[in-house]
Amino acid sequence: MRLPTRVLMADLTARRFTVEDRADLFQYYIGGAGVAISLLKEYCPVGADSLGPDNPIVFAVGPLVGLYPLASKTVAMFKSPLTGNLGESHAGGRSAVAIRSAGYGAIVIRGASESPVYLSIDDKGVQFRDASGIWGIASSVTTGRIIRELETGAGTRTIMRIGGAGERLVRYASVITETYRHFGRLGLGAVFGSKKLKAVTVSGNHGIEVSDRKLYRETYDDIYRRAVESPVMKKYHDIGTASNIMPLNLQKGLPTMNLKTTTSPDAERISGERLAENYLGRRVACAHCPVACIHIAALREPYEKEPYFYKTTMIPYDYELIYALGSMLGIFDEKAMLHLIDDVEIWGLDAMSTGVVLSWATEAQEKGLISQNETLGLNFRWGDEPTYAKAVEHIVKQPNEFYAALARGVDHASKRYGGEDYALAFGGNEMPGYHTGPVSHVGYLTGSRHSHLDAAGYSIDQAALKDKLPDPKAAAAKLLKEEAWRQILSSLVVCFFARGIYDKDTVAKSLETAGHKVAPEALDEKGMEILREKNRFKEREGFKASELRIPGRVFETASPLGKIDEKYLRESVEEFYRLLYA
């Protein structure tokens, strides 16, 4: 039986590595998020500069990775250059299986390189490879193509890399893996860039022993069968997450034009159904996932002035991208939207943050807070994709103070230029695409990542369309319970789309075959403790729940549950933190 307990420690400054067995951490914290927060606390000094050599990058996988389907996620933790506290982002692709197959449970990257470097990691350790020849390549796609040819392990490796946004330290730059998966949120790409780290590849070929072969196969078949028969999984396979556009638009919960409104008669044009019908070119899966939720549009277009000369671009789309770079910017021309998604992917920016930053800038220009002096002659107008594409390039290159401010996020930009009431960020992280009611916003405020994924507050709102909305205290309790449980899932590390399949008993049983014995009842407290650890790190780095800013726009624009009451949010947030430490 071999739990993934080895931690690879790579030092970019000294160009050395060591491997340590940290069974102590994995025994209690399981893996993934639990182990990552422990390693982050251990290796990130208090008050570290998020873009300095002291900020460690932690990647952690868990005991179910490589053993069971839908358990192929890697958790990255770091100090976020966007929020100044906890940076946590999850990605799938082949990253998790590659890390475990290379024989590691976690990888910690410390220090900073003087010259551009990329890391080639396998079971023998780390090769520090010169990246000066690929530094400055703006496209994350091209970077991947080049490294693919330089390294072995086709089919089972991961190539995590940054584009121009990471190199230029945009605070919400992402790290892209396997072309279409991202450590998207909270700025891991900028942390890579600050270390002159262009990419990390990992590959390996280790098998994984189990404690009981028969029980392993039985448990596997049970999980597999439930996965392929589940209606949720069918939804994510058929239309994908973009299937949420139409219902949210109908409920009037789809943030549109910087949340001035929540619905548009044109939303059908950017809906999952329409994209699937007219553009879907390929569906792709993370390793060990039968669902294949990754939807890729094939956009075939002629070159201007070149008859019969076409190019076909493969562009991934998901609900959040369509929200942020479609409805939020008033872009309802699906081709224009796909172009903007493609640009943001290539530069390696977080799509959600980029969309929210640009939608704030559009409104700020409408209201005269900024002029063409700041925008370098650009005139932001809802739906004007070519202008937004130029702005995206400016955000990466930061030719003036204004774009440098945009590159630091909407919180920062609005503090400098005004318009904070409609600067849609929570805890410093730009808003996700759900204005479904009060609980979604309580979730953004209290979630340890300020993300819709922390506790899925939107689902509580949506249930309240038919039933009664819980009172603020009950809502807080529900959110806390869900977020604590998600710490377990993200310590295994199971995809949240499979949360219906990995119930408590399934988790305990599958963990047992992996060599990790834990009573199902003990999981709740463990999840809560991991969540507390994450919040303790945030507070250590200056986060104060009492100082959370709530943009006024949230209260002005009605949700499907009507206007949102500030008192409800404040009371619920307070209760959440009281319960967390109770």
Add this chain to the structure above:
Amino acid sequence: MTRLTVVDADRCVGCQLCMFACSRRFGEGGLAKSAIRVRSAGGFERGFVVVACRACPDPPCMKVCPVDALEPRRGGGVVLKAGKCIGCHRCAEACPVHAVFWDDEANKPDICVHCGYCVGYCPHEVLAMREAEQL
């Protein structure tokens, strides 16, 4: 006699469940013992290549084995006599479709036995067990 057949690689989403299934035959996780491989056709945007043994009637891998560790399988392909294998890699080098994989831990080739276990875990009808077609 049927053999493992890639019926439609365009339906492949790259989930690699077939690869995991193959290793699971031995009661283990991971991919070390997998005798089938799915890789991208030069990046995920270009789709996938499924590399699997063709069950050759006259297998090149067998012909180069210096210790006769590979014996002909009824219906095509080979069977590994692991006790004889010296781990020289020649079979892997001889396979023109690169369908002989390597178990680094055991230092032996991973050879497809055309059992069809992987087919049962392909959710997208890429793989099937079929009679070999004669041209």
